[in-house]
Amino acid sequence: MIALLLRDLRLAVRAGGGFGLGLAFFLIVTVLIPFGVGPETGLLSRIAPGVLWIGALLACLLSLDRIFALDWEDGSLDLLATAPLPMEGIVTIKALAHWITTGLPLVLAAPALGVLLSLPPSGYLWVLVSLALGTPALSVIGTFGAALTVGLKRGGLLLSILVLPLYVPTLIFGAEVARRGAEGLAVQTPLLMLAGISFGTLALLPFASAAVLRINLR
């Protein structure tokens, strides 16, 4: 499992494109928002948590079809499927690799981009915490979507149609944590719900993804 994780990480870093792309996209989306809604500081600081969450979500979405596509094309996915490693494990590792290459950089970059959106000082911690808790769920859900569309030619658009509704609860609670944190309100309830969604999807969804992947490799 660790070998597979290391292989995926190495591929993501060396093959180029995938690693920095999500981060660059996140940067551009958040920079474009002030152009769209105007540079007024009060407005920006009020919508900053939501914008950071939407940006992270879209950046995550952008790189989803890379999770299985390359392995599917060169046949290594078939090899992995016949390996002694259970399919659930493969899927989990793939999601983890996606999170490390996409989610983690987003989490770390979010406070820096918060400066551009004049995020209130109390918000930095909670944006960081909510993204750190929420992006694993985004990766795991996204892996399910990627597994659904793995064999399709025009899978990219379909993938986003399938995955975006699944992202709704995570987005609501994540953005709620960040917003309440930024406004200095109590964050416990949405934080617990967000953690519940994250760990719940992490525990259960790999089974669905593995089942789907088995069907697609049949």
Next chain:
Amino acid sequence: MSIWEYANPVKFIRTTDRILPWVSVAAVLCLVTGLVWGYFFTPDDYRQGSTVKIIYLHVPAALMAINAWIMMLVTSLIWIIRRHHVSALAARAAAPVGATFTVIALATGALWGQPMWGTWWAWDPRLTSFLILFLFYLGYMALWSAIENDDTAADLTSILCLVGSVFALLSRYAVLFWNQGLHQGASLSLDKEENVADVFWYPLLVCIAGFVLLFVALVFLRTQTEIRARRSRALLAREGRT
């Protein structure tokens, strides 16, 4: 004699062929009676005026939009567990019908909301969860039509339906988190003291029956069509003319 007999497509088509005309006629009768009764023979509400009559389309459509998804959930489960093709095809047949009901509910809701709440749309929990339900229908139908192999498509969409149901429920409770919203609570429950008045209740009941029958008729018809389309494809394939 068990319900699984109808998993045989021939048996299914024969039985539904016999039921279908009755269901269709009953659906039309109920809809016409309910709508005419509701629109022309009920008084205006003292506060809402004549806009209250949107209820005869709005409530049944919303009800069936949810029930269609539940039916798809059940048939998907049957497909996964017992692998009866008719079941998978019924789920496929129900999806566009359910999506249409969702659109009807959303559109009539907007028409109702404009005069009553002063807005076409509000990010109210019920409205939002219906919008999300609509997105799920879209994704489900898109996945069906994107995959060429029938069995693979049935498998994948069934699992999507199961996972989607969980997430639809989660979203339902997630949006409740915002606030109670503009939409009124349930006022048609059987066990509540305060419900809609009987004048509106009886025609509404007829309309709901009409929508249920309409749904059943459409699903039967569409499932039959799917079965026949698949059979003709199989015949063509056997003759070597793909």
